Amino acid sequence: MTIAARPETLLIQGMLARRTTNGSFRPDPVSREHQHLLMRVAQAAPSHFNSQPWRFVLIENSQTIQEIARISGESMTELIEAGVFFERYRRYFRFSEAEMNARRDGIHIDHLPGPLRPFTRQVFSDAGLRLMRQLGVPRKLGEDNRRLVAGSPLLLAALLDKTEYHPGELSGFYSVFGLGAAIENIWNAVGALGMGIQFVSTPMEIPRQWQAIGGLLRVPDHLELMAVYRLGYLPDEDRRPAIDWSSRHRKHLEQFVSRETCDLPETEPR
Template identity: 25%
Template sequence: MKHSASQTYPPRFDGDFCDRFQDLLIWRRDVRSFRPDPVPQALLDRLLDLIQLAPSVGNSQPWRFVSVESMKARAFVRASFEQCNREALAGFTGERAQTYAGLKLSGLDQAPVQLAVFCDEATEQGDGLGRRTMSETSTWSVVGAVHLLWLAARSRGLGLGWISILDPARVTEALEVPPAWRLIAYLCLGWPQEEHDIPELERLGWQQRTTQGRTVLRR
């Protein structure tokens, strides 16, 4: 990447940039409803290139993406979702069950791009640095890459939804990936039907955002 002679290094991020970055975080939502408009391949390629800037343990870059495009594969994923969704609904009762039944928990029928994201647990890149004592850092690295994709997509007007109500073993088998690949995320990507700065689960009364997640201990 070429740099302009007028640029300073390291770059300085002023207050306006920081405010805009905060806006990006606020408007990064888990999207479930998509327009049918296709995502240009050049844009998708650019987003996948940006993912390579994500941090990873030992610089292992263990993320592996499968673009799920065939009707057969998508139908299998949809069937897995429907089964797991029924089982999840059975776990709720009363008003909670009614609320759950009304949630739109899948963008699988609309999203023009669907990506299955795996962690290659057998990768030799990075020579195991940082993984011998905490092997789960490979998984965390993939999650970090997913979040970077989420932000990069949002900055370009795209929405992303993370589908977790799936049987990971069956989806992995259906996508015929190497045995050392473990499914971390199934993502729906496309142009959102609606724009919101409040999470859908909060808008629909499932769970309000709290400050309880911010826990700082001092020792």
């Protein structure tokens, strides 16, 4: 889809160009003006009865960032070493452009360390996991993850107010929906500021590590820590991590849109 560069379409162009940053950021601090602007766009998101259940913590303190980075790196190493990560998420891995074109979802593993390239399709099998352990890949990935987080000038913790957030009830859904909208606003805004953003997900996979981050941030009982993101200004040249992927494919309309009922897939001109 091509949209003319008219002022009224710039927002849509920005949304279609949205990216997740897998690589490093520039070391420059994120300006307070930009931090507050991102909080304003988050605040503009819709929420149930205008409840605005989201809360955010802006983290610039180097010691805190370094400790969260350590936790994140250790979590990555533990997950890879145990095979837990691949077991949980194997179904999303694609190993060729043809596979991506057919499925149009998941992530294309297109960047691997040299010793693993001959074993691309087996890299996440039990045999591949044994080889990765022998080559020290779990530690390498953990260190890459630690460096990425440690080199981020700004971390953002997203929380929900438990007076609104009740898991298992509709209020729980409404709260998560609202927080998702707020985060999506941030995600769409960073590109206009020359910035990038990435989910710091590995500590969430290990409860004790997630609790440790909650302790670092002194999260009170009435708030629930939901996610942590790393943000910063993008460098001119992006260096890719040891194992990296691309995920720009999107499904065709008929793969996710129906007309009138679920029985009739929508079609689009090709």
